[in-house]
Amino acid sequence: MRLVILGAPGAGKGTQAAILSEKLQVPHISTGDIFRSNIKNETPLGILAKQYIDSGSLVPDEVTIGIVKDRLAEPDCKNGFILDGFPRTIQQADSLDKMLGELGTKLDKAVDIYARDDVIIRRLSGRRVCPECTAIYHINSSEHARKGICGNCGAKLIQREDDSEETVKNRLKTYHLQTEPLISYYKGKGLLVQVQGEGSPADTTAEVYQVLGLTE
Secondary structure (H helix, E strand, C coil), rough: EEEEEEECCCCCCCHHHHHHHHHHCCCEHHHHHHHHHHHHHHCCCHHHHHHHHCCCCCCCHHHHHHHHHHHHCCCHCCCHHHHHHHCCCCHHHHHHHHHHCCCCCCEEEEEEEECCCCHHHHHCEEEEECCCCCCEEEEEEEECHHHCCCCCCCEEEEEEEEHHHHHHHHHCCCCCCCCHHHHHHHHHHHCCCEEECCHHHHHHHHHHHHHHHHCC
């Protein structure tokens, strides 16, 4: 199965993409993870991407499209993939269609995970991340987050720069302007399915399985 996961930042795209990746035994391709890895290693791509990500802006199309094209050409994508964080613009969606056409395949579905802005701001601004083992916590539900110490490895937790409230608001503004139009784009192609992202991850997963015709 070849899927695109849509939704605002913090709606739960990464969580659901990882679950679907394991369920379907296809790779989870996160452009955000690719960029963060490059930022951590201070590669030329990472230095460039950091300037945009830290301000809540999108990384330029030519950079993102090139990365995704290379990744989709790898052998493990032959039987399907879960794209998380791409496409984010209509132009990127058109480029994806072209890429897949060149590979002799096409998308099966675009899954949109919906959550209101106020829910997302509360969710992301309270998120804390372990820089060592990448564990994620939230100050509203985790004593580890409130103490600032990772429960897995004991490292000091951090708030990612792109999770600050001001940056989250900028990210949402960018999402509504540039990415939200993809809902109509994929609806027009008959590929869109929508689920709620405001409840628990398990509730969202149940809805995702239902709209994709998967069993628990």
